[in-house]
Amino acid sequence: MSEEVKGRISVETENIFPIIKKWLYSEKDIFLRELVSNACDAIAKLKKISLSEEFEGGTDYRIDLNFDQNERILTIQDNGIGMSEEEVHKYINQIAFSGAEEFVKKYQGEGDKPEIIGHFGLGFYSCFMVSSKVRIETKSYRKGSQPVVWESESGTEFTIKPGETTERGTKISLFLDGDSGEYLDPWKLKELVRKYCDFLPVPIYVKEEKANKQTPLWSEQPSSVKKEQYDDFYKYLFPFAEDPLFHVHLNVDYPFKLQGILYFPRLKHELDANRMGIKLYCNHVFVSDEAKELVPQFLTVLQGTLDIPDLPLNVSRSYLQNDPLVKKISSHIVKKVSDKLQEEFKRDPDEFRKNWDEISLFVKYGLMTDEKFYESAKDLIFFRSSNGDLTKLEDYVERNKEKNLGKIYYAGEAELSSVYMDLLKSQGLEAVLVDSRIDSHFLQFLEGKNADWKFQRVDSELADQVLDKEASPDLADSENKTIEDRLKEIFSKAVGREGVEIKTEALKAEDVPSVILLPEHLRRIAEMGQFYGQKSSELLKTHTLLINRKSKLVKNILSLSKGLHPEKAEKLARSVYDLALLGAKLLSEEELSAMVRRQRDLLEQLSSD
Structure with a gap:
């Protein structure tokens, strides 16, 4: 030219x-x-x-x-x-x-x-x-x-x-x-x-x-990479993050090409599960900070890199979600992640248990949303026990099957020192502890997966073992009224609200005058409502007040009602109910203020008698 x-x-x-x-x-x-x-x-x-x-x-x-x-x-x-x-x-x-x-x-x-x-x-x-x-x-x-x-x-x-x-x-x-x-x-x-x-x-x-790092660690053979290199690479990608718990190195040539390193971050809070940290590359060239079309949603909490040379990046998201290649890649990643969890547990069970709190949200969400992940990781379901240990659910069931009569008792972490837990522990019973909003969904999911697993919250129904089956019979008095009849009459008047069912039982623990029981189905509906930001206070007003006939305080209330001070018996009965509500954490701020006023009035009356 x-x-x-x-x-x-x-x-x-x-x-x-x-x-x-x-x-x-x-x-x-x-x-x-x-x-x-x-x-x-x-x-x-x-x-x-x-x-x-x-x-x-x-x-x-x-x-x-x-x-x-x-x-x-x-x-x-x-x-x-x-x-x-x-x-x-x-x-x-x-x-x-x-x-x-x-x-x-x-x-x-x-x-x-x-x-x-x-x-x-x-x-x-x-x-x-x-x-x-x-x-x-x-x-x-x-x-x-x-x-x-x-x-x-x-x-x-x-x-x-x-x-x-x-x-x-x-x-x-x-x-x-x-x-x-x-x-x-x-x-x-x-x-x-x-x-x-x-x-x-x-x-x-x-x-x-020079402006680029040049060395993509994910392209190296996993066998040739040391732990320090993985840690340094993570710090380079995410300079302000804490050290990861462990990682998965992906290196596939057939039937598709896939390389990458996925790290398990420390999830300190439920909101951490909403972050996305998987960087997507195509032949070492950065494409996107989002990989949600390539991996199931529960895996987007992982951090790291995926390099997929053959990915059809020039198509819509809806196409990607149905693309056979993408489905194969997604399935492979799920398998590698579940394999890594199993590997880490077998390698060091104590270390795995120590890290459980920081990966439990991720694992629970994965079990609920991905069938393949559930099948491969279902034996890695852990809960904190009221005994203080982290236990596999299947071990808890085996350990307590004779005492619990087929039930799995559970409670929130905040209830560990509640009267309900005291009653259980006094009889050598054990409960698993739940501590996140996802758990109400998770327990229901587990019941659907295993017909032998029936979860019962400790405040929904008292275990048979805490009841005194040998207590003296409830005989009728001269007016042909039983103790149960008298107590129901006293407490119904003292409570003065609809939606409260009053029952009496003889408890082995004589120092517990009463407890509030919440129906399991209402409790779950309320907790699921809280998960979606709905108020549950109205729903939980429907509950049972269980009176302990063996309590000295309850016996005194019964005596006062028959004597010269029925109004004092009613005020004491209301105090017993208030304390039960307080123990069940069912008092609103307004109701708590009203309770304080009632207690003050009662103390003034008692001090003047």
């Missing part, structure tokens, strides 16, 4: 470039990802050629980003394979995009955006999002090749002419438009290199300063 040639790019660009320029404008940073990725590809191709051919120039491969603030020019230069005039026509002037019109129709009106437009053959043309003019200076690696200069101001028309460079490779100069001056800042360029191209296998320099 001895003179300048003008031409028009052979594709329906008048439809495509408005989309690139405007529709993708909010994500215009990706132009740098595309150009640097192309430069890295050019070097990778040359590296392969070097195995069988000789070529001019050295092998000190690199990519350079430079800029001229006065001229507003940003350059991206590589010393890779370069292009001849014929290749410029083939790869630049004839966009390798047979489905251009389909692309326009599919995406022009949709909210989902393709994550890596290079998969359309449009990677280079993303530079027109930030440029008023683009120049390519390139020279092929082949001996005797002539340099070529390509220029375009619109992206639709171009000029091509002989160049003067003597260096192998490609240099792209972007004449930035008025809205893109931010790319003339070295800190901005370093930030984008770190975000998108940190793990490309070629050193990238910004104004002669």
Whole structure:
């Protein structure tokens, strides 16, 4: 070629470039990802050629980003394979995009955006999002090749002419438009290199300063990586996070390609489960901070990297969710995670138990939402016991099957020192402790999975073992009323509200005058309502007040009611009910204030008698 040639790019660009320029404008940073990725590809191709051919120039491969603030020019230069005039026509002037019109129709009106437009053959043309003019200076690696200069101001028309460079490779100069001056800042360029191209296998320099890490640890063979390297890599990815508990290194070549490292973070709070920390890569190029289409939701609490070269990133989310490849990848990740949990438990059961509190939310949610995960991890269901130990649920059931008569007693952590737990412990009984809002759903889920598991909260019904079955019979008095009748009469008047059922029993613990029992089904409905932010106070007003006939205080109330002080008996009965409500944590602030006033009045009366 001895003179300048003008031409028009052979594709329906008048439809495509408005989309690139405007529709993708909010994500215009990706132009740098595309150009640097192309430069890295050019070097990778040359590296392969070097195995069988000789070529001019050295092998000190690199990519350079430079800029001229006065001229507003940003350059991206590589010393890779370069292009001849014929290749410029083939790869630049004839966009390798047979489905251009389909692309326009599919995406022009949709909210989902393709994550890596290079998969359309449009990677280079993303530079027109930030440029008023683009120049390519390139020279092929082949001996005797002539340099070529390509220029375009619109992206639709171009000029091509002989160049003067003597260096192998490609240099792209972007004449930035008025809205893109931010790319003339070295800190901005370093930030984008770190975000998108940190793990490309070629050193990238910004104004002669190396800007990328280069070593993607996930590409190494797991057997060759030490624990310290995994820990250091995690700190590099998540510099402000605590040390992870353990990790899973994924390395698959068949039937799909998948590499990555997933770390189990420490979940200190339920809200931590909402964070997402899996970084998605495609051939070492960063694509997204979200991987929720690739892994089940319960796994999005993990942190780390996934690199999937064959992932169809240029399609909608709904397509991804139904894509067979994605389903296979997701299933593989679930299996590897469950295998890792089993491995960690077998390796060091004590350490696993120590870490349980920080992974229990993740495991419970996974068991409930993923059938395959449940099948592989169902023997790793742990609960804190009222005895102070962390126990496997199946061990608890086996240990207590004779005493508990087929029931699994449970209580909230806050109830560990309650009267209900005292009654259980006094008879050598044991309960599992629940401490998160997900547990009401989890217990119901477990009952559905195993017909032999029946969970009963300690305040829903007293265990038979705490009842005194040998207590003296409840005989009728001269008015043909039993003790139960008398107590129901006294306490019904003292309570004075609907929805409260009054029962009497003889408890082995004589120092407990009464307890509140809440129906199991109402308790669960209330707790599930709290999970969704609903108030449960009205629902829990329906409960049972169980009076202990063996209590000395209850006997005194009964005597007072028959004597000269029935009003004092009623006030004492109300105090017994108030204390039971207080023990069951069912008093609102307003009701607590009213209780304090009643106690004060009672004390004044007692002190004056």
